[in-house]
Amino acid sequence: MPKSDSDVEVIAGSSSSPGSASERRGSEATAPVSAEEAPKPRVIYEYIVRCCVRLEALNRTCCAAIRLMHRLYERKIVKYICNYSLATACIMVAAKSEEDSGIRIRDVVNVSHRILHPEKPPIEVDDSFWTLRRSLGRLEFVVLRELSFDTYMTHPHQLLTLYLDLLASWMPEEFEKFDIREQAFAILRDCHIVPEFVLEHSHESLALVALSLVLKGHDLYVPNCRDFYTVFSKHMSERKLRHLEEEVLQDVYGQRLK
Template sequence: MTDTEAKVHFRVIRFIHEAGLRLQMTSVPLATASVIYHKFFRENSLQQYDPYLIATTALYVAGKAEEQHIKLRDIVNVCYRALHRSKPPLEMGEAFWSLRDTVANCELFVLRMLQFKISYQHPHKYLLHYLKFLKDWFEPYKWETTPIARTAWTFLKDSYHGNLCLRHKPQHIAVGLIYMALQCHGIEVPLQSNVAVPWWKVLTDDITDDIIKDIIEVVIWTYDLETMATT
């Protein structure tokens, strides 16, 4: 993937999140929409397909997959407004019905391209479980005054702007993001100096230093990409 393509994908994922929030979609359906988009363009090029059409369709498919079904009419209207901020809202006319039919037809096409595999395990549940586990290791005051959990959740949300979700297992992503959050705040997990197994191995025993390093590097690259995409 070239830097130019990466910047386009970053902008389109930001569009997915903006439109999804306007549609009151929760974090997991938004994550599923992002994965659908990334998986589609892992096999196809930007020269072949309109990324914003695929993104709009991904929102519609994700809503169904995660049982947060949103009317196609609302998705078309919200996505149109997110793309055309200076234009008036769509009226119930030829343009609206043309867009609606295009997204409806694209839904089946995207599903076929993904071989109807749109059920994914996300890091969210692992992150929640691991944070609750680690909380018991810290002194209450230390945990409450350091926003480790909030930082890790922010990293997770932002990570979908890149392709981290396609590169590593959800359990590993959760651990890697917690590790990164701890580093950012200069905090170490208590009682680690005299243990044979580090805390991250306790959480998932098949993770390695190299995996954690790669996860952190991908997230940092994604933030660098944000700077490039907005300049």
């Protein structure tokens, strides 16, 4: 961990962003941020989603960034470095680990600046921009070092893709009419806002609950197979699936299953 985070937290630290150590003590940032001052983890995860949506990042890049940030919350670094800046660095680390070539550091700096400082004009390519860019690059290394350079993780995305392809062959008209694929992946991404939920359940369960919620949202049923999930998983039951749906609606979206 660096002795001072004043050089690596510039993305958020130069503003009134909540949880900024530089806001509290100027360049003196060696003291930990109190729990009252630091943003809640969910706020940071939602910030990552907003950035990734604007960047048009791969879905799994967004999910990976959240999980990397979740790992950082288990370490002391989150008490000393602006959490927004750490989250931004996690996006860059995730983009590289997931081989998301469409994510460029310049775009990440611009997008994060616009989200954190909506009242300010777009950042210009001047000395301040290059300072932010260099700071983000250094912070990437700090994140990697904190994680012992271990960024490997598996995702449920491939399994969800398989399920969607099979369903599309069974109900092509419905897939043509509704954005089932896009919405299923959006739900899977949003589930990562509660990373504990994602880590507690199998890829199979995560893919099925995302798919089931989309189908129910459009009042759709798989032809000749109302309990479609039994085809994909011998471990899934109606009771378990409904419980998973309730968890997602309540914990992720703040709603109740009707």
